[in-house]
Amino acid sequence: MHISQFPLEQDHLAAAVGELLVRRGEKLAVSETTAGGLISVRLLSVPGASRWYDGGIIPYAGAHRWQQLGLDVEIARQHGAVSAAWVAATAEGLRRALGCAWALAESGIAGPQGSRRSPKPVGSVVIALAGPAGTITEEHVFPGSRVEVMVQIAERALALLKETLTATAETTVTS
Numbered sequence: 001m002h003i004s005q006f007p008l009e010q011d012h013l014a015a016a017v018g019e020l021l022v023r024r025g026e027k028l029a030v031s032e033t034t035a036g037g038l039i040s041v042r043l044l045s046v047p048g049a050s051r052w053y054d055g056g057i058i059p060y061a062g063a064h065r066w067q068q069l070g071l072d073v074e075i076a077r078q079h080g081a082v083s084a085a086w087v088a089a090t091a092e093g094l095r096r097a098l099g100c101a102w103a104l105a106e107s108g109i110a111g112p113q114g115s116r117r118s119p120k121p122v123g124s125v126v127i128a129l130a131g132p133a134g135t136i137t138e139e140h141v142f143p144g145s146r147v148e149v150m151v152q153i154a155e156r157a158l159a160l161l162k163e164t165l166t167a168t169a170e171t172t173v174t175s
Helices: 012-024 038-044 062-069 073-079 084-098 146-174
Strands: 028-032 053-057 102-108 124-131 134-141
Touching (some): 012 038, 012 146, 028 038, 028 084, 038 053, 038 146, 053 084, 073 084, 084 102, 084 124, 084 134, 124 146, 134 146
Parallel strands (some): 028 053
Antiparallel strands (some): 102 124
């Protein structure tokens, strides 16, 4: 997705995610740090999102995340805020806190400067999806400006969610 195309009046990826969640009778929550709400904006642009979108948080400062989700600060100290361990803990904590079937979380470095606390390059992001069968994490380094990185994070996070919902629906049907 290109920045000039965002936001979309008809977001086909977000609508497909919504349809899959409605079919399953499940809800989703989202925690966004680097994307700053773009994932939620895309999901909420779909009419009827209240049937499957349970809520979200934008815990930009780490202390908010720890307090709201009851996360163990030692995970962040040991692994960093842009790590599979921390982002998975965030997704799992959000899923528990809201009691929904799925929770999507991301944390990264949008730029233009890198982090003082992390050696990871600008564009680094970890995306985690916690669901009934466990938690999936992905690590990426997206190119581009701050906003381009944010848009790519939202696009990949929604694609991961759609891919996982589709794969688990197929597994459920064939099992």
